[in-house]
Amino acid sequence: MDMNVPKKKLSLKEKYSHMTRGLDWEPSYQSKDDVYPYAKYEGIKIHDWDKWEDPFRLTMDAYWKYQAEKERKLYAIIDAYAQNNGHLSVTDARYINTVKLFLTGVSPLEYMAHRGFAHVGRQLPGAGPRVACLMQSIDEIRHAQTQVHSLSNYNKYYNGLHDFRHMHDRVWYLSVPKSFFDDAITAGPFEFMVAIGFSFEYVLTNLLFVPFVSGAAYNGDMSAMTFGFSAQSDEARHMTLGLEVIKFMLEQDPDNLPIVQRWIDKWAWRGTRVLTLVAMMMDYMLPKRIMSWKEAWEVYFEENGGALFKDLARYGITMPKCIEDITKEKEHLSHQAWATFYNYGAAAAFHTWTPDEDEMNWLSEKYPDSFDKYYRPRLEYWRDEAAKGNRFYNKTLPMLCQVCQIPMLFTEPDDPTKICYRETQYKDDKYHFCSDHCKAIFEHEPEKYIQSWLPVHQIYQGNCFPEGTDPTAEGFDPLAAVLAYYHMNFGRDNLDFEGSEDQKNFDAWRGVATSND
Amino acid sequence: MQMDLRTVSIKPLRNTFDHVARRLGADKPASRYQEGTFDMQAAANFHYRPTWDPEHEIFDATRTAIKMADWYAFKDPRQFYYGTYTLARAKQQDTAEANFNFVETRGLAAMLNDEVKATSLKLLVPLRHVAWGGNLNNASMCAYGYGTAFTQPCIYHAMDHLGIAQYLTRVGLLLGSEEELDAAKDAWMTGDAWQGLRRYVEDSFVLKDPIELFVAQNVALDGLLYPLVYETIVDDVLSSEGGTAIALLTQFMTEWFGETRRWVDATLKTAAGESAENKALLEKWTTHWRDRAASALMPVAQIAVGGRADTVVAEQVEQFNTRLAKAGMTV
Amino acid sequence: MSNVFLALQANEDTRAIIEAITEDNPHAVVHPSPAMVKIDAEGSLTVRRETIEALIGRSFDLQELHINLISLSGHIDETDDELTLHWNA
Numbered sequence: 024m025d026m027n028v029p030k031k032k033l034s035l036k037e038k039y040s041h042m043t044r045g046l047d048w049e050p051s052y053q054s055k056d057d058v059y060p061y062a063k064y065e066g067i068k069i070h071d072w073d074k075w076e077d078p079f080r081l082t083m084d085a086y087w088k089y090q091a092e093k094e095r096k097l098y099a100i101i102d103a104y105a106q107n108n109g110h111l112s113v114t115d116a117r118y119i120n121t122v123k124l125f126l127t128g129v130s131p132l133e134y135m136a137h138r139g140f141a142h143v144g145r146q147l148p149g150a151g152p153r154v155a156c157l158m159q160s161i162d163e164i165r166h167a168q169t170q171v172h173s174l175s176n177y178n179k180y181y182n183g184l185h186d187f188r189h190m191h192d193r194v195w196y197l198s199v200p201k202s203f204f205d206d207a208i209t210a211g212p213f214e215f216m217v218a219i220g221f222s223f224e225y226v227l228t229n230l231l232f233v234p235f236v237s238g239a240a241y242n243g244d245m246s247a248m249t250f251g252f253s254a255q256s257d258e259a260r261h262m263t264l265g266l267e268v269i270k271f272m273l274e275q276d277p278d279n280l281p282i283v284q285r286w287i288d289k290w291a292w293r294g295t296r297v298l299t300l301v302a303m304m305m306d307y308m309l310p311k312r313i314m315s316w317k318e319a320w321e322v323y324f325e326e327n328g329g330a331l332f333k334d335l336a337r338y339g340i341t342m343p344k345c346i347e348d349i350t351k352e353k354e355h356l357s358h359q360a361w362a363t364f365y366n367y368g369a370a371a372a373f374h375t376w377t378p379d380e381d382e383m384n385w386l387s388e389k390y391p392d393s394f395d396k397y398y399r400p401r402l403e404y405w406r407d408e409a410a411k412g413n414r415f416y417n418k419t420l421p422m423l424c425q426v427c428q429i430p431m432l433f434t435e436p437d438d439p440t441k442i443c444y445r446e447t448q449y450k451d452d453k454y455h456f457c458s459d460h461c462k463a464i465f466e467h468e469p470e471k472y473i474q475s476w477l478p479v480h481q482i483y484q485g486n487c488f489p490e491g492t493d494p495t496a497e498g499f500d501p502l503a504a505v506l507a508y509y510h511m512n513f514g515r516d517n518l519d520f521e522g523s524e525d526q527k528n529f530d531a532w533r534g535v536a537t538s539n540d
Numbered sequence: 541m542q543m544d545l546r547t548v549s550i551k552p553l554r555n556t557f558d559h560v561a562r563r564l565g566a567d568k569p570a571s572r573y574q575e576g577t578f579d580m581q582a583a584a585n586f587h588y589r590p591t592w593d594p595e596h597e598i599f600d601a602t603r604t605a606i607k608m609a610d611w612y613a614f615k616d617p618r619q620f621y622y623g624t625y626t627l628a629r630a631k632q633q634d635t636a637e638a639n640f641n642f643v644e645t646r647g648l649a650a651m652l653n654d655e656v657k658a659t660s661l662k663l664l665v666p667l668r669h670v671a672w673g674g675n676l677n678n679a680s681m682c683a684y685g686y687g688t689a690f691t692q693p694c695i696y697h698a699m700d701h702l703g704i705a706q707y708l709t710r711v712g713l714l715l716g717s718e719e720e721l722d723a724a725k726d727a728w729m730t731g732d733a734w735q736g737l738r739r740y741v742e743d744s745f746v747l748k749d750p751i752e753l754f755v756a757q758n759v760a761l762d763g764l765l766y767p768l769v770y771e772t773i774v775d776d777v778l779s780s781e782g783g784t785a786i787a788l789l790t791q792f793m794t795e796w797f798g799e800t801r802r803w804v805d806a807t808l809k810t811a812a813g814e815s816a817e818n819k820a821l822l823e824k825w826t827t828h829w830r831d832r833a834a835s836a837l838m839p840v841a842q843i844a845v846g847g848r849a850d851t852v853v854a855e856q857v858e859q860f861n862t863r864l865a866k867a868g869m870t871v
Numbered sequence: 872m873s874n875v876f877l878a879l880q881a882n883e884d885t886r887a888i889i890e891a892i893t894e895d896n897p898h899a900v901v902h903p904s905p906a907m908v909k910i911d912a913e914g915s916l917t918v919r920r921e922t923i924e925a926l927i928g929r930s931f932d933l934q935e936l937h938i939n940l941i942s943l944s945g946h947i948d949e950t951d952d953e954l955t956l957h958w959n960a
Contacts, residue, residue, distance in 0.1 A: 046705050051742070091630030145679040161699055165622040256941060
């Protein structure tokens with residue numbers, strides 16, 4: 024038809040520009056500062072939001088189409104896994120404890136990321152970042168829900184997952200991931216982007232997901248593998264957003280550099296502290312190992328992160344100061360963390376155990392400079408004591424770091440035989456830290472960190488007992504009261520794997536599945 | 541040995557998570573909507589106050605004047621969690637894509653009479669800015685509202701508004717060119733017909749109460765705009781003048797409004813049904829924003845129906861009031 | 872020059888994509904691991920639509936990559952025809 028003059032075909036970039044920033048306008052009936060009230064108080068200077076480079080250019084129609092395809096595939100596998108009792112095909116029942124840690128510790132953070140990106144997407148005054156942040160917000164509710172839906176099947180057959188939301192807001196070790204995200208979301212919108220978008224998503228997420236997901240694949244957990252990889256397919260978009268935010272802030276004004284650098288330093292440390300749980304999972308909790316924490320750190324941080332910081336050097340960004348200490352810690356982190364959970368196994372919602380001989384040999388091989396010297400003897404002692412019927416459970420409460428909230432379990436960077444303690448005075452109180460880095464974070468913003476809801480302090484103050492508990496009553500058992508407050512079932516969710524209900528059920532069910540009786 | 545795990549019959553220890561069971565009143569199998577929604581938001585022991593809003597906790601029910609004994613009393617009648625939401629929208633976008641293709645390949649845009657085409661461009665293209673505003677406002681409701689049962693549909697609604705803004709952009713590009721987008725933006729910024737509506741949208745941007753914002757955006761503005769523009773003007777007026785092609789291009793919006801109003805109505809009904817105070821407040825907000833929306837839409841309606849705008853808008857208000865009455869509100 | 876990388880799920884959809892990438896990027900190194908494939912390349916890596924289309928015999932939208940993408944590193948340039956990852960230093 025000759026009337027139908029062919030139109031100029033718009034490039035992906037032009038089309039996307041009309042579909043995002045073309046929609047935006049400068050308000051005049053209300054001031055921009057009132058519409059975006061949180062855009063300036065952190066001191067970040069932005070002169071031209073149009074300089075923002077969109078990392079990926081997905082319009083909503085394409086988003087719906089591709090995401091629906093991912094969801095269709097994912098739920099088909101979740102359904103098949105549940106119908107076929109897929110949980111009985113994992114390597115051994117100890118594996119399921121990684122899933123418990125994940126659901127109670129990580130999935131609630133995915134939800135927080137959903138709300139956090141809704142907030143930041145709402146507050147950043149540029150159309151490009153708004154769209155990218157809101158897309159991330161809706162992706163993150165996807166991750167929270169696909170995790171809950173995948174792991175729902177484990178909850179039906181195993182203990183410790185039954186009240187994950189309740190536990191996340193209360194249990195002592197879960198205050199580590201919880202306070203991490205609370206810290207990010209209560210910061211300003213730009214700091215949130217550096218904390219979560221850049222430091223966590225870009226620099227550290229590979230360390231969480233790739234080992235966990237490959238670990239799931241190695242240990243026969245098809246459902247965790249599938250939600251993990253499916254979630255990761257969104258991460259590629261999230262990572263590029265995180266990187267773009269950093270470049271954008273640094274290109275907009277030289278005054279932003281010191282602020283951004285301080286945030287990178289802070290959040291590299293905060294994030295790595297949270298990953299302590301992953302280190303322990305990789306080295307101790309996966310029955311079939313994929314790689315050691317140390318190796319994962321070397322591939323995903325030292326190699327990749329190294330390339331990234333080399334690239335950012337042209338803006339004046341330097342490698343975070345804490346990396347030197349983290350590099351020293353990689354020899355020790357997982358061993359110290361597992362020992363702590365083994366100690367406090369009566370107050371954890373997953374099972375702990377001592378590694379068997381083969382596993383200890385694997386650890387010796389992976390950690391030739393530290394495992395045999397510092398950690399094997401202690402594990403062997405505990406193993407022998409347990410065999411004699413003296414399984415050790417620590418009944419006192421540990422001192423926690425005011426910032427990362429991890430018990431004081433880390434050693435001095437240059438002396439693995441000496442626990443690292445730091446302290447500082449603020450107003451009338453003394454505050455304690457696990458490291459120079461946590462101490463520095465506190466000292467920069469003491470008014471923020473004195474608010475920390477520290478689980479041990481809260482227990483001592485009597486805030487962690489079920490309503491109506493009388494701690495002065497005859498025969499009051501504080502541990503039992505705290506576990507009741509956590510909704511943790513003594514003898515089912517906690518204690519050693521050996522002799523647990525999980526172990527017995529798994530063996531019995533698999534026995535039924537593999538015999539002809 | 542090959543195991544056939546499927547043949548094993550084992551009895552589960554429990555049917556769902558405890559927090560879900562507490563809400564269902566018993567440990568029974570729960571839906572994915574329930575497991576993906578109930579208590580997903582943190583509700584206790586927040587560590588720090590937001591530096592951007594130290595008066596409130598991170599999630600804080602007192603950001604709104606509406607009071608609920610239980611914020612999980614809200615229920616999305618569509619039972620959307622992410623998976624069902626994206627599948628539903630993927631299907632709709634498939635239809636929309638087919639419609640756009642149909643109009644484009646058959647050259648239907650070129651066959652429209654000039655008047656219908658000009659009216660469509662003048663009316664529809666500036667509305668992409670209104671939808672962009674709806675995106676911002678629903679992001680606010682999601683961020684500052686309380687409880688996943690309320691906030692979850694808001695993020696879906698936010699992304700829907702973005703999708704609609706993008707479909708309207710495509711309408712502009714299909715019927716016209718990039719210049720049409722610029723012209724519509726000028727009209728939005730300075731044209732007399734649009735200033736009332738732009739003022740309304742910008743005023744809504746500074747509302748702090750997430751439920752009042754819900755009323756201003758999702759109940760009042762969209763509740764009048766969508767039936768007015770897509771049902772009355774596009775589907776009736778323009779179609780009768782040979783503009784059926786336009787109705788094909790906006791089918792997504794018509795269906796979307798029909799679907800989403802069920803959620804909007806259910807939310808109002810639950811909040812108003814909670815207490816007389818809630819009901820009075822919602823009625824006050826709705827009346828205020830409805831009146832502002834109706835007068836802001838008057839000059840917009842005139843673009844298409846000229847002198848009949850008064851009657852057409854009055855009819856919309858009438859239908860709106862009837863709809864609200866079904867949700868238990870007198871406005 | 873540092874390495875960039877692209878990690879994809881290992882499945883039927885990605886078989887041709889990986890083949891196309893190795894064809895277009897002779898310097899790329901492919902590392903298979905459980906259920907995934909990581910492709911490292913020094914300096915930059917380009918995914919080309921036409922090469923993939925020639926291998927799969929149908930039209931391919933580069934955004935379809937999102938379905939099977941696991942992770943990546945480097946800066947991104949995305950057009951209708953190519954997706955490039957690169958470092959500037």
